[in-house]
Amino acid sequence: MSAEARNGSGSVDSSSSLSRRQFLGTGAAAGGALVLGGVEGCAPADGSGAGASTGPEAGVPWPLPSFELEEVSIADLLSGMESGRWNSEEVTQLYIDRIAEIDGQGPNLRSVIETNPEAVEIARSLDEERAAGSVRGALHGIPILLKDNIATHDQMTTTAGSLALEGSIPPEDSGVARKLREAGAVLLGKANLSEWANFRSTRSSSGWSGRGGQCKNPYVLDRNPCGSSSGSGAAAAASLCGAAIGTETNGSIVCPSNANGVVGIKPTVGLVSRSRIIPISHTQDTAGPMARTVRDAVLVLGALTGLDPEDPATTAGAERAETDYTPYLDPNGLQGARIGVATQYSEGHEGVEDLFQAALEVMRGAGATVVDIPEVEAWGRMGAPSGRLMRYEFKADLNAYLGGLGPQAPVKSLEEIISFNEANADRELPWFQQEILHQCQELGPLSEPGYQEALAEAMRLSRDEGIDVVMAEHQLDAIVAPTGSPAWTTDLINGDRYHMGSSSPAAISGYPNISVPMGFFSELPVNISIWGRAWTEPDLIRIAYAFEQLTNHRRSPRFIPTLDL
Numbered sequence: 001m002s003a004e005a006r007n008g009s010g011s012v013d014s015s016s017s018l019s020r021r022q023f024l025g026t027g028a029a030a031g032g033a034l035v036l037g038g039v040e041g042c043a044p045a046d047g048s049g050a051g052a053s054t055g056p057e058a059g060v061p062w063p064l065p066s067f068e069l070e071e072v073s074i075a076d077l078l079s080g081m082e083s084g085r086w087n088s089e090e091v092t093q094l095y096i097d098r099i100a101e102i103d104g105q106g107p108n109l110r111s112v113i114e115t116n117p118e119a120v121e122i123a124r125s126l127d128e129e130r131a132a133g134s135v136r137g138a139l140h141g142i143p144i145l146l147k148d149n150i151a152t153h154d155q156m157t158t159t160a161g162s163l164a165l166e167g168s169i170p171p172e173d174s175g176v177a178r179k180l181r182e183a184g185a186v187l188l189g190k191a192n193l194s195e196w197a198n199f200r201s202t203r204s205s206s207g208w209s210g211r212g213g214q215c216k217n218p219y220v221l222d223r224n225p226c227g228s229s230s231g232s233g234a235a236a237a238a239s240l241c242g243a244a245i246g247t248e249t250n251g252s253i254v255c256p257s258n259a260n261g262v263v264g265i266k267p268t269v270g271l272v273s274r275s276r277i278i279p280i281s282h283t284q285d286t287a288g289p290m291a292r293t294v295r296d297a298v299l300v301l302g303a304l305t306g307l308d309p310e311d312p313a314t315t316a317g318a319e320r321a322e323t324d325y326t327p328y329l330d331p332n333g334l335q336g337a338r339i340g341v342a343t344q345y346s347e348g349h350e351g352v353e354d355l356f357q358a359a360l361e362v363m364r365g366a367g368a369t370v371v372d373i374p375e376v377e378a379w380g381r382m383g384a385p386s387g388r389l390m391r392y393e394f395k396a397d398l399n400a401y402l403g404g405l406g407p408q409a410p411v412k413s414l415e416e417i418i419s420f421n422e423a424n425a426d427r428e429l430p431w432f433q434q435e436i437l438h439q440c441q442e443l444g445p446l447s448e449p450g451y452q453e454a455l456a457e458a459m460r461l462s463r464d465e466g467i468d469v470v471m472a473e474h475q476l477d478a479i480v481a482p483t484g485s486p487a488w489t490t491d492l493i494n495g496d497r498y499h500m501g502s503s504s505p506a507a508i509s510g511y512p513n514i515s516v517p518m519g520f521f522s523e524l525p526v527n528i529s530i531w532g533r534a535w536t537e538p539d540l541i542r543i544a545y546a547f548e549q550l551t552n553h554r555r556s557p558r559f560i561p562t563l564d565l
Contacts, residue, residue, distance in 0.1 A: 055107065055221070059564025062107050062221075069094050070239045071556055074142055074296040077242060081130065081141050088123035088130075088141030091242075092186050095143050096120070099189070099240050107221055107559040111234035113148050113212045115189035117155050123186045138303050138324070140184030142242040147232050148190040148211070149197060149247060150287065151276035152177045156187075160278040161195040161209025163428055164411045164420040171406055175273025175308040176245060176287050183303035188241050192234075194227030197252060199280050199394060201432040203495035206230055206255075210428045214490060217259060218557035220523050223487035224496065226259035228252040229290065233260035236290045237557050243291035243300050249280040249390065251484075251503030253288050254515040254529055258483035261517050261525030261554060263297045263544070264290045266503075268534045269510035270317035272301075273308035276404070279397035281390045282313070283455065284507055292554060294516065294545045298325045301537070320535040331549045333542030335367035337477045340470065344375045345481035348500030351521035356482045359518050359528050362550055363480075368543075371474055378465035379505055385461070386508045388454035395440040414441050431492040462509035471533055478532045478543050479505075483515045486524035506531040514544045517553035523560055525553075 055062055069077075069091065080086040096115055103109045116122075126141045146152065149160040151170035159165035173181070180187060192212035198204055206227030207215035215230040217223040218238040225234045229246025233256030236244045246253040248266045257264030265288045272287050279285055289300035305321035308314045339360075346356055360370050399413050411417050418437050421428040428434075443451075471479070481502035488497050506513035506529075513531040520526070528547070530540050548554075 055561045058562045059560060062559035062561070064102060064106065064559065067094075067098055067239060069098070071292060072239070073293055074139070074242050074291070074299050077142055078140070087127045088143075088186060089120060089127055091141070092119050092123040092143045092188065095188060095241055102238065102559070103235075103240065107216070107218070109218055109221075109234055109238060110213050110215045111192055111225070111231040111238065111240065112145065113159075113161070113190045113192050113209075113231070114156055116187050119143065119186055119188050126184055126186065135184065137183030138299055139180065139242075141186065142184070143186040143188035144180055144300070145188050145191045145232060145235050145241040145244040146177065146180075147193050147229050147244070147246050148209075149193060149278035150174050150176050150245060151278075152187060154187070156190055158190070158278065159211055160197060161193050161211050162417070163210040163424060164417050166211065166410065168405060168410055170276055171404070172276060174276035175311060175314075176277065176304060179273070179304050179306065180245075185303070191229070191244055192231030194230060194252075196437075197247065197249065197278070197280055198228040199249075199390070200434050200436055201495075202435060203432045205431065205490055205492045206496050207234075207490070208431065208492065214492065216490070217487050218559055219261065219525060220487065220560045220563055222489055222562045223524065224259065224490045226255040226484070226487065229256045232290045233257055233262055233264070236260070236262045236292060239292070239556070243289055243296050245287055245300070246290045247277060247285065247287045248503075248507060249284045250386070250507035251501065253290060254483050254503050254513055254527070255501065257290055257515040258525070258527040259487040261527070261557070262290050262292055263294050263517070263548070264288065264515045265297050265301050265537075266506065266513040266515075267301065267537060268317065268320075268512045270311075270313035270315075271321055271512075271535070271537070272304045272317070273306075273311045273314050275308050275310035276401070278401055279394070281393040282397055283389060283393060283458070284386070284510060286510075294514075294541065294548045295326070295329055298329060298541055298545075301325055322538075325537065325541055328538045328541040329545045330542045331546055332366075333546035334363050334550075337363075337368040337543055338475055339363055339368050339370045339543070340373045340474050340476040340479045341370060342376075342479050342481040342502060342505070343372050344379065345500065345502035349485045349521075352482045352485055352500060352526050355519040355521070355526060356528065359547070359551070360480075362547065366546060366550055371476075373470055373474060373479065376466060376470055378461040382458055382461035382466065382508050383504060385454040385457035386504070389451060389458055391436070391440045392443050392446055392448070392451040392454070395443055396446050432495060458508055462505060463511075467505055467509050467511055467531070467533060476532070477539050478530050478536075480528055480530050482518070483527035483529040486521045486526055502529050510534070512537050512540055514540045516544045516548050518551075519553050520555075522563060523558070
């Protein structure tokens with residue numbers, strides 16, 4: 001589902017665990033020379049993301065008019081709708097107008113691929129329901145963006161950013177879309193992403209898709225928003241929606257949360273349905289909320305949980321799921337907590353290291369016990385088997401998804417996608433290739449011993465010899481590390497570059513991970529990640545909320561074209 005650092009669906013680990021590029025055997029991406037996706041000139045035919053408007057000079061924020069809903073929380077929107085200050089129709093139209101104002105012109109953020117032509121009408125009907133005394137759920141009237149790999153059966157398409165699926169409307173809603181509708185959310189549109197959730201090339205630029213072009217970072221526009229839930233992170237940060245839904249296989253919720261300064265919750269696999277989400281790996285894939293505050297992310301998470309007969313993993317999840325996680329929003333949640341520091345994921349950028357040490361001091365000051373975790377040897381070896389199982393599962397799972405589209409599917413197999421890209425190379429392969437798709441196509445069925453061995457090894461190293469044993473040995477409530485390094489300059493020629501990241505332990509094991517703003521290096525936000533055992537979302541929410549309330553690092557982006565260095 002999601003990918004950013006090229007290590008699954010995007011882990012950004014660079015300390016001891018292998019990066020996705022490394023475990024695919026291709027070497028790390030080089031640093032960038034040519035920065036694209038700027039703010040001058042006309043948008044090129046390849047959709048690389050250059051803006052159509054001339055912006056301010058380096059270091060100067062884009063001169064945008066004030067926006068009534070900037071940084072307004074879901075909780076405040078709900079309160080405003082109840083009091084009559086706003087209604088859902090007004091809020092939805094305000095977001096649509098803001099998307100038109102800054103996403104397709106002006107700063108040209110390119111975070112939204114398409115808006116829902118029925119959104120305003122849906123919002124109006126939800127207002128009528130509220131006026132009649134009926135409220136569907138916790139998100140009644142709240143506009144939510146969905147990553148463009150999450151199926152909706154409406155007038156929007158679901159394409160994973162690929163031109164090969166252009167025009168594809170799935171026959172049914174995904175489990176996530178269905179839950180959001182039940183909770184009363186307005187499905188506002190589809191967010192841009194790294195095409196095929198960044199599982200296409202070892203030299204890709206996160207946030208680029210054939211349909212959407214290059215998504216930008218709203219803090220500094222020539223910086224990368226990280227993938228693959230890049231559009232979800234950028235749009236949430238820029239107040240283009242109440243919240244957004246991302247997906248992660250390895251890092252694709254937490255990395256764009258880090259790069260865009262928002263809160264991301266990567267749940268335990270099985271807590272949220274994956275049905276009819278364009279997949280990478282049924283072992284590691286999950287959807288999750290991305291929002292400006294922990295409270296907002298928690299409100300969305302509660303609306304997403306529960307049993308979905310189409311996703312067997314939710315059978316276990318339904319036994320542990322809660323529909324309301326707000327009772328765990330405890331400002332004293334760090335008191336008495338025992339926090340482990342994943343030292344092998346805590347170095348790589350001195351600015352981030354300083355912010356992380358300051359964060360640990362906040363935790364100690366709030367009553368937490370903080371202990372260092374020596375290097376975990378298993379975490380350094382789990383990347384390779386995870387990479388093998390993902391390549392196996394991507395072929396099997398994607399072919400199954402395409403088969404579920406029925407006879408109207410534009411392409412019906414991974415093999416046909418590869419052929420489509422080759423036939424449309426000027427639009428799909430102008431900057432980087434599809435070697436990962438070729439590697440997946442060459443593999444056999446999931447019954448092969450190579451797959452079974454990779455699956456067993458990945459689970460043993462990440463769980464039994466990884467998070468489970470570490471937390472038991474040190475009697476921990478959670479593990480923490482920096483989520484990643486500050487956003488790099490977008491470079492379509494050489495691809496992404498990372499200096500640090502910590503997504504792999506939670507991603508490969510399928511365990512929960514919450515990324516929360518930790519501070520800024522220059523104009524660029526960075527986050528702290530908090531992860532733990534399976535189904536421990538309540539514990540992680542307590543810690544994340546308490547840290548957020550003590551620090552309040554979140555601040556609005558200023559749409560600076562480039563840093564004045």
